Amino acid sequence: MLDQIRCTKYTDCASCSFYQKHIFKYRSYPKGVLIPQERVLQNTMYFLLKGEVRVNSEEHPDTIFREGQFILQPVGSRVEFQILEATEAILYLFERPQNVCNERYNKSISMASAGHVGPVVMDTVQPLHNFLYGMKSFLDSDLRCSVFLQAKQTELLFLLNCYYPIKDLAAFYSTIYRYSKSFQYFILQNYQNVKDVEAFAQLGGYSVPTFRRLFKDTFGEPAYQWMLKRKCQDIHVDLLTTDLSISDICYKYGFESLSNFSHFCRSNFGQSPRAIRAEREEGE
Numbered sequence: 001m002l003d004q005i006r007c008t009k010y011t012d013c014a015s016c017s018f019y020q021k022h023i024f025k026y027r028s029y030p031k032g033v034l035i036p037q038e039r040v041l042q043n044t045m046y047f048l049l050k051g052e053v054r055v056n057s058e059e060h061p062d063t064i065f066r067e068g069q070f071i072l073q074p075v076g077s078r079v080e081f082q083i084l085e086a087t088e089a090i091l092y093l094f095e096r097p098q099n100v101c102n103e104r105y106n107k108s109i110s111m112a113s114a115g116h117v118g119p120v121v122m123d124t125v126q127p128l129h130n131f132l133y134g135m136k137s138f139l140d141s142d143l144r145c146s147v148f149l150q151a152k153q154t155e156l157l158f159l160l161n162c163y164y165p166i167k168d169l170a171a172f173y174s175t176i177y178r179y180s181k182s183f184q185y186f187i188l189q190n191y192q193n194v195k196d197v198e199a200f201a202q203l204g205g206y207s208v209p210t211f212r213r214l215f216k217d218t219f220g221e222p223a224y225q226w227m228l229k230r231k232c233q234d235i236h237v238d239l240l241t242t243d244l245s246i247s248d249i250c251y252k253y254g255f256e257s258l259s260n261f262s263h264f265c266r267s268n269f270g271q272s273p274r275a276i277r278a279e280r281e282e283g284e
Contacts, residue, residue, distance in 0.1 A: 023149040025091040026139040029083045037080040040073045041210050042093040043176055047124065047132050051087030056080040059175045060119040068124045072172055074179035075214050076206065090132050090139075092156060096217055097173050101161050104169075111170030120172050125163045131156060180218050187215070191230055195254050197223045232268050239276045246273045 022042075029035070029051075037056070047070040055063045055071065057079035064084070065071055073079050097108075124132065135152060160169065186204060194200040200223065201211035215223040231253060238249045250261035250273075265273045 022093055023146070023153055024135055024139060025093070026089070026136055027091060028088045029086070031083055031086045033083040035081040035083070037078050039205060039210075040075055040077050040079060041207070042213075043072065043075045043095065045070055045072050045092040045094075047090040047092070047128075049088040049090060049132060049136065050085075051083065051089075052085040053087055053089075054082040054084055056082075059179075060121075063119045063121065065121045068129070070122050070124060071120065072175055074176045075210065075217075076183060076204075077175075077179055088136070090135050092153070094153070095213070097176065098153075098157055104161055104166055108166050108170045108173065111167065111174075120175070122164070122168065122172055125159075127163060128156075128159050131159055183214060184218055187219070191227055192234065197227065200227075228268075235265070236269065236276065239273060240280045246277065249273070 031051075046065075048065055048067055050067050052064060052066045055065060057073060057077055059073060059077060060071055060079070063071075131152075138148075138152070164172075187200075190200070190203060194203055197212065198208055201208045204211065206214070212223055215226070219226050235249060235253055238244055238252070239246075242249075244252070246261075247258065250258055253261075255261040255264065262272050265271060265276065269276060
């Protein structure tokens with residue numbers, strides 16, 4: 001009888017400035033669908049309400065997860081899904097793990113950053129199961145107020161924190177830290193080979209917004225600002241410690257002319273390239 005009771009919704013969230021599409025999503029697919037490999041644009045938890053799915057990614061190679069289970073794919077990773085049985089899923093998208101309990105959060109972050117090898121497929125406990133089916137009904141009703149969804153986000157984090165051991169949560173979140181480390185390595189290996197943020201994003205196969213977001217999460221400052229600092233540091237080191245000519249240094253860092261290079265040095269160091277080079281010669 002209760003299943004037949006339907007609530008009347010008197011609000012139109014889609015017309016509100018607080019309407020939010022990108023925290024929780026509901027997805028359903030028939031058996032046999034192949035979702036080709038694509039890059040994940042935000043850290044995403046995939047909660048399977050029904051069905052069976054084969055996942056192929058670096059984090060979950062040829063891994064099957066089923067109804068009542070969930071996995072995590074970190075931002076920037078590439079993943080392919082093969083729908084083995086008709087599937088319903090709730091997706092939760094987020095920037096970074098959030099703190100709802102200082103002691104457990106600090107312990108799990110410390111353990112997660114130490115790394116974990118192998119796929120992690122989690123089982124849904126009953127309180128989380130109830131939450132997910134509630135979210136499905138809210139999403140079906142298009143109840144997407146950002147304030148409401150942020151409250152549901154906090155509820156989800158409390159459920160994960162309260163009903164799962166720290167070591168399991170640490171293993172679950174470790175893919176984010178492992179991917180961040182590989183992203184950091186990619187940046188440090190290639191920042192001297194690109195002219196600007198757009199070229200850097202293209203080199204890594206990212207959209208520019210995703211690259212900027214992931215970069216700031218990893219390095220704590222905007223990509224352009226970080227790249228400019230590094231460029232200044234490297235130019236200064238070359239002028240003071242190498243035998244490269246000023247012309248060689250100018251073109252090494254992509255300047256179109258010596259006058260442009262000189263203007264850059266005056267703006268960032270308060271001196272011309274020749275004046276900086278003279279400091280080395282005076283100290284010898």
